Amino acid sequence: MTLELTECTYSYRRWRPAVLQDLSYSLPSGLTILLGPNGAGKTTMLKLAAGVVQPNNGEVKLDSLTSRDRRFRQHVAWMPQSVVAMPSLSSREYVAYVGWLKGMSRQAAWEKAAQALTRVEMLEHEDVKTSRLSGGQLRRVGVAAALVHEAEILLLDEPTAGMDPRQRRVFRDVLKELSGEVGILMSTHDVADLAEESDHVAVMQAGRLAFAGSTADFLAHAPAEVAPGRMAEAAYTALSESYAL
Amino acid sequence: MSMWWWMKARRTHSVVLSGLAISLLLSLTIGSEEVELPSLVSGMQQAVLTMFVPIPLVAALMVSLESRLPGIEASSVRRVGGWDALLVSATVGFWFALAAVSGSGVVAASARNAAFLAGLMLLARPWVGEAAVMVPVAWTMVVVAFNRRPAPDPEPWTILPEPASAPHAALAAAVLFGIGISSVMFISKDKS
Amino acid sequence: MKFKTRLRSSFAVKSSPFLLGLVLFYYLGDAGPPPQNYGHAPTVVSFPLFYLCAFAYAAASALAAWESGSIRKFGVWHWAPQRSRYRIAAESLMPVVLVSWSMLVLPVSLALVETSTLPTLASLGPLFEAMVLCVAHAVIGFAVGLYLPRSVSAPVLAVTTWIVIAFTISLDPPWLRQISGLCFEYLMFGEALTFSALWPPILLAGGVALAVAVLWMKNRFVAIPVALAILLTGVVVSYNEVKDRGYFPPMATGVTELSCAQSPGGTEVCMPKVTASALPRVARTSQSVLADLRSAGVERSPRLITDSLADGRYLRPSTDRVWRIPLTRAAAQNGERFQIVIAAVGFTCARPDPVLRRAVLEWVAGVTHTEREWQQAKARVEQERSSADAAATSMVQGVHRKTKAQQAKWFEESVHASCRRDG
Incomplete structure (x- = not known):
């Protein structure tokens, strides 16, 4: 399935300046990293893609389904930037609840929740109330909630924030495993996420796409003399500066 | 039950039931009492407590509705807004049922007031969010301040001090409650 | 946080147009200076306070509960602040206290200006008492907001505080109204509340507030007994002071030049x-x-x-x-x-x-050339007697239409009310 944003414009309040301006983007298969400075519109773009909000102009489509169609949401998984703890729900209940919200049956949601928690190494905490989890643990539960209903499109807003290096490694392995099957769009501030695993890169700047292409094309923007381990960072900096000019 | 997790997320068994129980208890015990409060127009005026007893329930409903996963629920396949509307309706409906069973005019007036104040709160919620819980309180203050006629014949616009048999008050409560429920069902509350 | 930012971000300030608007309406409606105040500052100050102080306390406790809940919700306590918790609490309560004080100071100031009366220290006693009680209620509200969701604590405190305090005017024993902080109804010319009228409510509410604040100390072994001691002292001492009082607080008279x-x-x-x-x-x-x-x-x-x-x-x-x-x-x-x-x-x-x-009055009216006034006084008494008779007859006719239980209730209440009117 192909997710496409076509000339999308969005502002949170009609009288405020648009956060996104005539944005058009087609999400390729594999893992796409979404970069950009704070306030560039990354989260808004992800929300539009998830159908959480609707564009003021333009449209978001998944094959023939528009984001206003309820069936659209069944195929798109969304992990927000801020994962809210629910004092009354355990980790497994939380993930199962999200699965149920996404149209799964109760039994399927319950079973798949355990599998999703296993993938993010949180099964041992399945009975712990989410309000008692640490920040990093809660984010992993949020990732599990995004994985539970096995959507074709996965939209993740800074999923690795608060995770330690080992947890990041586990998370990247999960993404690597999935990227062959689903389209993943993941925003991050950690350029290291980019360097190792991604297939594509999109860079946002001031509500517009400054770059969208393969990782190799992105890294080609880095100056030649930069050390291999710092190429991603250098490429991003170079792109940011050229766009600003 | 398939929406068990939704009920747990909304804390129906703890928060909503507690709020309902407290309000019902107040309605049954002190609902018919009156208290003297300063009014703009007559020094002190008797204010019936049926005006105030729904406040704990209304507050509990706000806590419940705000106990959610913003963003995720906004992209949900399930009609969560409908379930929320059902929760509010069932809670207020239970109060009406109790009023019918008890045959008490005081309980019936309290139930009507609960519907009115809940509707008022839900109407304000899309604009001011959680702070909408103070709108019912503000309304009671306005009623006490500006009502020129004491119970059982207050000014028609006040709604809350009217007896259970007042048809215009029942209509106003039904209309406001209906509009409030609609806002729960149809207005997106993404705050992710 | 800058003062301006503190104000701008405060829910109390956002609520202030409604609250102060209501206060203004009260003032312009019925809470303005009483007609025969003779420019007596204690009268001019006390009259608007009577209408508004319970309202101000309710606003203080509700807004404080909201601010407290907001701080908790936004995770301020988890940021391991370097500043003391008391300092953080005090700064968050500052707008709340300012708004609640405004609800008291505004109508009093308007009344003083309207009557061209200069305030005296004796006249401002009730205002200062109410302002202190606003702080106490704010502290109590803040404490409640630490534990309950703000959506519950704020509205419930608003209504409960307002009703409980205002209701003490209708309750017996009469000392309840003297300890609740309800502002006294109407000081007549020459009267002023004494200090002994003002301190019991401050001691009670202040004791509760201080106890609640002490409980927040980290050392529980010290906090709990100290808080209990403060609470008991406040309750016992203030109760002992007011328990034998009647409907009116202690007042000085002849307070005028x-x-x-x-x-x-x-x-x-x-x-x-x-x-x-x-x-x-x-x-x-x-x-x-x-x-x-x-x-x-x-x-x-x-x-x-x-x-x-x-x-x-x-x-x-x-x-x-x-x-x-x-x-x-x-x-x-x-x-x-x-x-x-x-x-x-x-x-x-x-x-x-x-x-x-x-006979005596008729004779003395003659020798002092006040016969006309004496005749007028006699006629007034006769007229009042017959008017009172007519009103009483009409009232009783209405009472006879009620049930037996309702009639008995009316009798008891009227006996009580007739003495209250008489003071």
Whole structure:
């Protein structure tokens, strides 16, 4: 399935300046990293893609389904930037609840929740109330909630924030495993996420796409003399500066 | 039950039931009492407590509705807004049922007031969010301040001090409650 | 946080247009200065406070609960702040206290300006008391907001505080209203609340607030006993102070500046300075009345004739040497002569023989040339008696239509209410 944003414009309040301006983007298969400075519109773009909000102009489509169609949401998984703890729900209940919200049956949601928690190494905490989890643990539960209903499109807003290096490694392995099957769009501030695993890169700047292409094309923007381990960072900096000019 | 997790997320068994129980208890015990409060127009005026007893329930409903996963629920396949509307309706409906069973005019007036104040709160919620819980309180203050006629014949616009048999008050409560429920069902509350 | 930012981000400030708007409406409606205030600062200050202080306490506790809940919700306590928690709490409560104080200061200021009255220290006592209680209620509200969701604590505290405090005016025993912090209804001319009227509510609410604040200390072994001690002290001491009080708090009377004139006969005539424009006339009239009585062989030589207006609600009896007469009210209707005559008669009991009483007054009216006023007074009494009879008959007819239980309830309540009206 192909997710496409076509000339999308969005502002949170009609009288405020648009956060996104005539944005058009087609999400390729594999893992796409979404970069950009704070306030560039990354989260808004992800929300539009998830159908959480609707564009003021333009449209978001998944094959023939528009984001206003309820069936659209069944195929798109969304992990927000801020994962809210629910004092009354355990980790497994939380993930199962999200699965149920996404149209799964109760039994399927319950079973798949355990599998999703296993993938993010949180099964041992399945009975712990989410309000008692640490920040990093809660984010992993949020990732599990995004994985539970096995959507074709996965939209993740800074999923690795608060995770330690080992947890990041586990998370990247999960993404690597999935990227062959689903389209993943993941925003991050950690350029290291980019360097190792991604297939594509999109860079946002001031509500517009400054770059969208393969990782190799992105890294080609880095100056030649930069050390291999710092190429991603250098490429991003170079792109940011050229766009600003 | 398939929406068990939704009920747990909304804390129906703890928060909503507690709020309902407290309000019902107040309605049954002190609902018919009156208290003297300063009014703009007559020094002190008797204010019936049926005006105030729904406040704990209304507050509990706000806590419940705000106990959610913003963003995720906004992209949900399930009609969560409908379930929320059902929760509010069932809670207020239970109060009406109790009023019918008890045959008490005081309980019936309290139930009507609960519907009115809940509707008022839900109407304000899309604009001011959680702070909408103070709108019912503000309304009671306005009623006490500006009502020129004491119970059982207050000014028609006040709604809350009217007896259970007042048809215009029942209509106003039904209309406001209906509009409030609609806002729960149809207005997106993404705050992710 | 900058002060401006603190204000801008505060829910209390956002609520202030509604709250202060309601206060203004109250003031313009019924809570403005009472008509016969004679520029007496304690009266001018107390009247609007009576309507608004319970409202201000409710606002303080509700807004504080909201701010507390907001701090908790936004995770401020998890940021391991370097500043003390008390400092953070105090700064978050500052806008709340300012708004609740505004709800009190605004109508009082308007009343003082409207009546061109300068406040006195004695007059501001109730205002200061109410402001302190706003702080106490804010602290209590903040504490409640630490534990309950703000959506619950704020509205419930608003309504509960408002009702509980305002309701004490209807409750028995009467001391409840003296400890609740409910502002006293109406200070008459010459009255002012004493310090002993002001401190019990401050001690009670302040004790609760302080106990609650102490409980927040990290050392529980110290915090709990200290808090309990403070709470018990506040409750016990304030209760002991008020338990034997009636419906009215302790007041000083005669709290007003007097202007006096000495008549040639040696009698001093005094009236409050604010109403003393008629003093020369009243002094001449008193001299004339005494002269008329002397001519008729009745010797009366009071040392002092003073206006009873400054005595407030508890009129002090006249003595042979000091006559206490409602001179201001009488002078406003040109009736001071007759009032001086009545004082000169000086009946020694509360209910003299009605026939003798009438005969004495008729005779003295003759010798002092106040027959017209005496006839008018007689006619008024007759008219009031028949009006009162008609009103009472109509009321009883309405009562007879109620159920037996309702009639009994009306009887008990009316016995009580008639004495309350009478003070």
